[in-house]
Amino acid sequence: MTATAEREQEPSTVSGELRRLTILGSTGSIGCSTLDIVRHHPGQFKIVALVGNTNIKLLAEQAIEHHADLAVTADPARYDELKQALSGTTIEVAAGSQAVTEAALRPVDQVMAAVVGAAGLEPTLAAVRAGQPVALANKECLVCAGQLFMNEVARSRTTLVPVDSEHNAIFQVLDTHNTGQIERIILTASGGPFRTWSQEKIAGATLENALNHPNWSMGRKITIDSATMMNKGLELIEAFHLFPATLEQLDVLVHPQSVIHSMVEYRDGSVLAQLGTPDMRTPISYALAWPDRIATPSPRLRLEEIGELTFEPVDDDRFPSVRLCRNALEAGQSAPTILNAANEIAVAEFLSKRLSFLDIVRVVEETLSDANRSGMQCDLGSLDDVMAADEYGRGTAQRIASDLQA
Numbered sequence: 001m002t003a004t005a006e007r008e009q010e011p012s013t014v015s016g017e018l019r020r021l022t023i024l025g026s027t028g029s030i031g032c033s034t035l036d037i038v039r040h041h042p043g044q045f046k047i048v049a050l051v052g053n054t055n056i057k058l059l060a061e062q063a064i065e066h067h068a069d070l071a072v073t074a075d076p077a078r079y080d081e082l083k084q085a086l087s088g089t090t091i092e093v094a095a096g097s098q099a100v101t102e103a104a105l106r107p108v109d110q111v112m113a114a115v116v117g118a119a120g121l122e123p124t125l126a127a128v129r130a131g132q133p134v135a136l137a138n139k140e141c142l143v144c145a146g147q148l149f150m151n152e153v154a155r156s157r158t159t160l161v162p163v164d165s166e167h168n169a170i171f172q173v174l175d176t177h178n179t180g181q182i183e184r185i186i187l188t189a190s191g192g193p194f195r196t197w198s199q200e201k202i203a204g205a206t207l208e209n210a211l212n213h214p215n216w217s218m219g220r221k222i223t224i225d226s227a228t229m230m231n232k233g234l235e236l237i238e239a240f241h242l243f244p245a246t247l248e249q250l251d252v253l254v255h256p257q258s259v260i261h262s263m264v265e266y267r268d269g270s271v272l273a274q275l276g277t278p279d280m281r282t283p284i285s286y287a288l289a290w291p292d293r294i295a296t297p298s299p300r301l302r303l304e305e306i307g308e309l310t311f312e313p314v315d316d317d318r319f320p321s322v323r324l325c326r327n328a329l330e331a332g333q334s335a336p337t338i339l340n341a342a343n344e345i346a347v348a349e350f351l352s353k354r355l356s357f358l359d360i361v362r363v364v365e366e367t368l369s370d371a372n373r374s375g376m377q378c379d380l381g382s383l384d385d386v387m388a389a390d391e392y393g394r395g396t397a398q399r400i401a402s403d404l405q406a
Helices: 003-008 029-039 056-065 076-085 097-105 118-129 140-156 165-173 199-203 220-228 230-242 281-289 321-331 335-351 357-374 383-405
Strands: 019-024 045-052 070-073 092-095 110-113 134-136 160-162 182-189 250-254 260-266 271-275
Touching: 019 029, 019 097, 019 118, 029 045, 029 056, 029 110, 029 281, 045 056, 045 097, 056 070, 056 076, 070 076, 070 097, 076 092, 092 097, 097 118, 110 118, 110 281, 118 134, 118 140, 118 335, 118 383, 134 281, 140 230, 140 335, 140 383, 160 165, 160 230, 160 281, 165 182, 165 230, 165 260, 165 271, 165 281, 182 230, 199 357, 220 230, 220 335, 220 357, 230 250, 230 321, 230 335, 230 357, 321 335, 321 357, 335 357, 335 383, 357 383
Parallel strands: 019 045, 019 110, 045 070, 070 092, 110 134, 134 160, 182 250
Antiparallel strands: 182 260, 260 271
């Protein structure tokens, strides 16, 4: 028997009770990895609801395998297809945005919020408002509506555990009893596939080049965000809302090996870091079991095999996304919401091969400039305000992207 097999048979430490779990975004990368953790711990989790979008075949297979009570597709046009795929089972079927939100409200021990993009904001916010404990894998909740979202977390006194590997790492090493002792929070970045490329070579980058991440296996959208380093800028905004740090105390460092996932530096000079292999199942399992830990099938870290860990500053000339996000956070109001909306449109256009790689950041920058000139930045006092800013950002970005294609 291998060491891995032995670890997989270790008893779970999740309080010894069955934990009820809903997964928003079950067919995506995070959702599939979450269900893999569940699969390795039979009898420890009860799947209450699974929410997907258009991959009906996979959603139905997941619901059947894990004996879900409810399966929901966000696309109302796919209801009949999902209903047919689950015929002969007792699994309840629903479709549409309202059904997604209702799924998030079913009483559980934890909601895994893994819907990609701004579409995940409404159901995740509904779960928080209802006092549901949330494992947050959707960074857009905090990028688009950070203060509003965190105010609701505080009001409902619920538990929020970050799943992004960087924020999960900080969560693990942050001394919550002595937050005044924090000097810096350092987010690490792999640098993506273009870390060593010249600016001229990046200009000709293809979709296939951008999707070829050197370390992580992720969904297409976040893989492109890694290539532009927009993901690190968005994570900086997320960290600002999650942790007790000013913008000046947040830093980004390129770490190509993706072994150190983030660090916290204290005023006495101590730097605490969380290390692990680049496998999202590690932070997912931590979030699922918190405050305990459970065994995961992730490869174990062998530093003697890695040999060396290296670090570099972010090159703002080749990767201006981090600077754009920092500026948007500094501007405040709806600027981060507009930035995120523009980025989602620009990445979608690049994935459809209608924009060049460098045009992604160009669309985002021009959308923010348009918002500033037009006086469209505003305070976000409600979800409707967030949705209006998001709609403006998408419409403006789509127009700018179309002009670039003309």
